[in-house]
Amino acid sequence: MKFNLVAILLLFFISCSDDDRIIDDLALEGDWVLSNVICFCSFTEDVDFSLTTINFDPRRGMVTVDHESDYEFFRKSGEHFYGGQANRINFSDGAVFFFETQGDQLTLTFEDNPDIADDEVTYIFNR
Template sequence: MKFKLLGVLFLLFVSCSDDDRVIDDLALEGDWVLSNVICYCSFDEDVDFSLTTINFSSSRAMVTVSHESENIFFRENGEHFYGGQANRINFSDGSVYFFETKGEQLTLTFEDNPDIADDEVTYVFVRED
């Protein structure tokens, strides 16, 4: 009887597919262009946020960041693995962002540390054509 129970549990475990996502990131898939940064900071009037682009690959759990200017927004250039749960993205450096997609807009909001004043920052991206 124990072997039958173990067999059933094994089949249930094996039958779980990759479609059971821990993070609801399918809406992130594709290319995004930074359109605005909202924070307790200031930028020169001529800052062109659109020189920063990101690409989410949910199948690889990776975001690729590209900056075409000397300004670095969001993360360093390159590929970054991510994980998370529901609408939270975690990176290996311990940073966490809440994400929300509405139509062609993606909002990433840094999960601030209550012990650090003025670390709130929100990145607004639009889907690249």
């Protein structure tokens, strides 16, 4: 029984490679600067979204978030592992975001929980 489990796990790891991406994240790679947050919330006029930057490193499956202001948008500062499928990014805390890239713009939309009112939020980043 143990041998079968080890054989299956070994086969799984051998079959995975960098060319077999589960998430289409090559378009995410690199540095992004927050330009806008769209939500059922309000911000003071002096909020500078551009003080929040992110960097996706698909080789490591990590996104690094940096906030140079009192506000924390998207994720807390630091490195976060991510995974997912197609255009969905999953984090270990259960947060899921849909992403779309168009040229130099990245849109990350939090997956809405229908049981929670007004949790919709979209982050717009630019290169």
